[in-house]
Structure formats: C-alpha cells, structure tokens
Amino acid sequence: MAKDVLSKDNIKLNVPLTGKEEAIRFTGEILVNGGYVDAGYIDKMFEREEMASTYMGNFLAIPHGTEDAKKNVFETGISVVTVPEGIDFGGGNLAKIFIGIAGKGNEHLEILSNIAIVCSEEENIEKILNARSEEEILDLFSEVG
Template sequence: MPVLTLEQITTSPRATTKDEAIQEAADMLVAAGAVTPDYADAMRAREASVSTYMGNLLAIPHGTNESKDSILASALSVARYETPLDWDGNPVKFVIGIAGKDGGHLEILSKIAIVFSEEDDVAKLEAAPDAAAILELLGDVNE
C-alpha cells in the first residue's frame, strides 16, 4: 500500500491555526484508514512536548511513541496552505501528517526531509498547480 495517494493531499485545507491543522492532518490519516480517531490527541501530545516545525515552511505533526496502537498502516497526509499558518511563531505552508507502522516513520521522515532541505524543491511544491503535481514531487516516499 503506498504511504501517499492523491486522496491524502489537499491544496485547499480549511485550518487557520496550528491546532486545526493538526486535526485536519489526523482526519486525513483516519480517512485513509491509517490511524484510529484518537491519533489526533497523540499528535497534540507530541506537539506539546516538542515542536514539529522543521524549517523551510514545513511542519510534520506525528504521534507519540505511546500511540503505536492507534496506527493501522504507514501513511502521510499533505496539506498546502496559501496563507502561512503561525506554528509557534514560524511560518508554515506545508503540514505533513505522518503515521509510521512498526518504526516505518523514520524512513518516511528522512525522505521528506531530503525534499524540504532543497529550497528549489520547496519552491516547486509551492508552485505546483494541483495535488497530482505535489504527489509527483513527493512520489519517492512510496518507494
């Protein structure tokens, strides 16, 4: 099963706050069948202990180690915001929710980090016309 599909990407998210964005990311993972609804609380708990802001307009909310039972399958959700969200004082345009089954999140995280470490790649993601274009740019996560 691919960790990222077209249905798990939105270019028209509704959240306007960090907390709403975390809920939106969790809801997309629930819809994908990757996590149970209580995963959102684990994502909030993780955020309370350490910010998931990564730099270059990216935040990657994910659950705590104790939330393993809430994860049914490895998956990502991607939301691109037109107006940057305030993430603890940092501008965020990309919120990528992560659920990693059996430690699978570390490999997924490293693939995302590689893409977002290149400003050219971030610019391409910002300019992508639609979810399909974003999926193409992030497609390596499925390999």
C-alpha cells in the same frame, strides 16, 4: 494489498486553515479518513506537539503522534496539506506545508528521512506550495521512494 503510503486522497492543496490546532487536526483527519489510523491518533499528535514543536523550518511542519501512538496506527501513511497563507507555529515560525505521518513499527523513520531530503531543497518547497494538482506532489515524493 497494502495501501499506498501517499495517495491523491491524502493530498489537500490550498486549504484555508487558521490556526495550529486546526492544521494539526485537519492533517490527522486525512489519515483517519484514509484508514491509516484510528481517531485517537489525533490526540497523540497534539500530545507530541506539546512535547516539542513539529515545525522543521523552511515553512514545513510534520505533525505526528507520540511514541506510544503505534497502537493507533493500522498502516503507514502520510498526508500533505498546503496552506499558502501560512500558520503561526510560535516563535515567528510560519508553516505553509503540513505533512502528517503515521508509521507502523519504525517505518516512520524512513519516511521522515525521505521527507527531509525532499524538503531540504528550497526549490521543492516552492514546487509543493505552487502545485496545482495532487499529481505534482506525488511525483515530487515518488522520486525519493
């Protein structure tokens, strides 16, 4: 049976991370530990970040691998990490929510659009940042399906 794209194990709340590199690595390691990707995928996340920032606005960053990282992906998965203090993503951009994405084939495009829908609502950003349990995050994203 296929893994859940997002499970409680993939959600880490109120993590005290200090820098952009640490945040991307932490977000990627959840995907590695969950068996969604191999360790090489994290390098591809850094490569992707060098090409263009994955900061999306609204306190949200979506670190993910480059196009050629598909060989590093075993199964589609996402990780969600909240960092209430925020991390400077350059240009005065503060990221407090990190959503790591690994997609098999083109599945990441659908996931990205679902995340964009949830995170375009400022009240949802507040809900994510104020979440006290992984279930609250699961509920928020399950509504998008």
